[in-house]
Amino acid sequence: MDMYTLFIADDEKIVIEGLTSAVDWEKYKIQITGTAMDGIDALKQINCLRPDIVLADIRMPGMNGLDLIREAKRENPNLLFIMISGYSEFTYAKRAIEMEAVDYLVKPMEAADIVASVKKAIEKLEKRKEESKLTSKIELYEAELEEKHVLDVLMGRCPLKPVPIRPLHEYAVAVIRGHNEAFVVHLREKCLEEFIYIVEDSVVMVSPRPHDLQDMLISLADLGNPVMGISRVRQNDLHLPAAYEEAKEALKIGIFGSQCLTKYEELKEYGLHQGTTMLKEIELFFSSRPADVWNEMGHLIDKTMNYAEVNKLSPKKTKYLCFNLIKTFLRHVEAEYELEDKLFGEGYLLYEEMEELKSREELKQWLTNTVREAVEYLDQNRISFNEKLVLELKQYVNEHYSEPIVLDELGRRFYKSPAYLCSLFSKNAGQTIFEYITSVRIEHAKRLLRSTNLKISEICEKTGYSNHKYFNQVFKKHAGKTPGQYRSRHLVKQE
DSSP states (O other): OOOEEEEEEOSOHHHHHHHHHSSOGGGGTEEEEEEESSHHHHHHHHHHHOOSEEEEESOOSSSOHHHHHHHHHHHOTTOEEEEEESOOOHHHHHHHHHTTOSEEEESSOOHHHHHHHHHHHHHHHHHHHHHHHHHHHHHHHHHHHHHHHHHHHHTTOSOSOSOOSSOOSSBEEEEEESOOHHHHHHHHHHOTTSEEEEETTEEEEEESOHHHHHHHHHTTTTSSOOEEEEOOOBOOGGGHHHHHHHHHHHHHHHHHTTOSEEEGGGGGGGTTTTTHHHHHHHHHHHHTOOTTHHHHHHHHHHHHHHHHHHTTOOHHHHHHHHHHHHHHHHHHHHHHTTOSSOTTOSHHHHHHHHHTOOSHHHHHHHHHHHHHHHHHHHHHHOOOHHHHHHHHHHHHHHHHTTSOOOHHHHHHHHTSOHHHHHHHHHHHHSSOHHHHHHHHHHHHHHHHHHHOOOOHHHHHHHTTOSOHHHHHHHHHHHHSSOHHHHHHHHHHHHO
8 A cells, every 4th residue: 555645634733743743654654744824834734735535624723624624626636534523413414515525523632533533534545546547548448449459440341330549530641761760769749639540661640630731741741751742631530531532642742752641632743643454453453462473574565655655744754653553563572472571662762763764765774674673683592482381381290290180270370371371382393282291290200210129000100190101001001011011111221
């Protein structure tokens, strides 16, 4: 229990001294923080010292105890009073209780009565403290729940009900890249009403103060080298995902045009709505996870350049299309190959290279070279996600061959469907996963037959087979002889 402070006010010095010395206050975690002999002095000290409990006489010069309660509670509503008096008049007691005094004691008082009243006050303080802790936990939980809900809706991961605890009546979404740690720290300090998330390599912010958002972000622009995109102002939670897409689109334009901040409503000035059909086709191509992305990229580059030519897109619009193509390609490759670093750095570096190109031919050649460089890098440095998954599957089989291996369990362990795992393994390993499991088990059985005196039935169990007859059949199929024949031949060779 924490130490609490007690202030004593009485117009009789002997009473104050008696109250101070009659009880071992430290035993009850109480510290006497001050005393006063009149109401006015008591009020001044109470407002200054801010004790937890006040033990005060009803009748004092300058200001009586009831007025003291009223005035002191204006400054500190949580202050607890225990009133004492030489009068047992019901009127005084009633008024004191109405003013939320914890207790009313009549002089002369026993030490036990004083302690009982103070304990009652302490219990009330402890209860308040627990209620405050609970309230804080609830508020924190609600804030976390609200923040998670907004993010889930933003990313399209959940239905839009129940609505956030603070409904977003009006808001805008901002997406920021090129930020540093200082930028994020200052952003969180300055934007206390905003929902701020780190999503992959971007800061995503949902602001219920959309009309102030631009000024807030610009004021932080000198921290690092951020590029920022802002959605249109929205009035309904239903539009959160759409607002997020708008902010991302504005960000792309900002990166493409080397602008610090771009608002979605300004995009018409770029005329970049032309080319939407091709942009959708690019997104669709990569969302389908093409198996042979390297060869297909050549066709997609040709198609993009032909589209630009047929539709007579300006150089700026053509570069915008190509910028989206190469960025989407690199994002796909980085995810597929689980790269921790970006292949060619931030988007603005690509834009700077692209800005120097003067013709469609140069642009096409640059796209082709960039794809080729990515291929060469990956050939030298990385294995694909699929290849890595096959290696992990093989490792699992080698570690668990003695146990039952069920395809459904593999699917749960590697977060893939059983059908997908079978297809992936066959494609990359040149044999089915069941053939691989069998080959591992038979090789281990051979080793045990050659190097141990274990019974064949024991070897059968140690290599994952529960049926002795089936084990013999499988072994003979793969080794050309029964386990017993294999062991005999090996022993003969040893001699």
